[in-house]
Amino acid sequence: MFEKLYLLVKNNAGTAVINNPLIASxxxxxxxxxxxxxxxxxxxxxxxxxxxxxxxKYFQFAGVYDNPLINSAVNKFAIKLDKYYDxxxxxxxxxxxxxxxxxxxxxxxESKTEQDKEFALSTxxxxxxxxxxxxxxxxxxxxxx
Numbered sequence: 001m002f003e004k005l006y007l008l009v010k011n012n013a014g015t016a017v018i019n020n021p022l023i024a025s026x027x028x029x030x031x032x033x034x035x036x037x038x039x040x041x042x043x044x045x046x047x048x049x050x051x052x053x054x055x056x057k058y059f060q061f062a063g064v065y066d067n068p069l070i071n072s073a074v075n076k077f078a079i080k081l082d083k084y085y086d087x088x089x090x091x092x093x094x095x096x097x098x099x100x101x102x103x104x105x106x107x108x109x110e111s112k113t114e115q116d117k118e119f120a121l122s123t124x125x126x127x128x129x130x131x132x133x134x135x136x137x138x139x140x141x142x143x144x145x
Contacts, residue, residue, distance in 0.1 A: 002040070003037070005036050006032065008105050008106060013028070015098060017035075018096070022087055023095075031081070035096075038076040043055065047128065069104070070104045074096045076094040088143050093138045
């Protein structure tokens with residue numbers, strides 16, 4: 001699942017990372033890794049802070065583009081760009097928006113398709129939470145509530 005998320009980020013990294021003169025080619029892979037880990041860290045933080053119901057709503061109502069979850073992932077990645085790659089805060093925020101928002105939207109779309117069980121919401125949450133609970137049962141209960 002994590003490799004697939006990495007590939008999802010990599011496939012969306014063209015303009016924001018690969019073709020961006022602010023990011024040296026030697027850093028492309030590590031920047032893509034940092035973008036992927038930012039998304040995972042934000043989703044994991046939602047689970048750990050007890051905001052699983054908000055997370056489920058996010059995946060159910062993907063049309064909400066200005067979502068706190070997306071904003072949090074954008075900010076987390078922008079901070080990494082600024083801190084580790086010496087990219088100005090304004091440029092880091094712009095790059096992060098260009099990459100994270102489309103990836104998060106695609107992640108939602110893929111979580112809803114029957115063909116991709118790896119990105120199914122229950123699988124995604126189970127992997128990120130370290131398989132600590134039966135997320136399928138928990139998600140069913142949250143969708144009913």
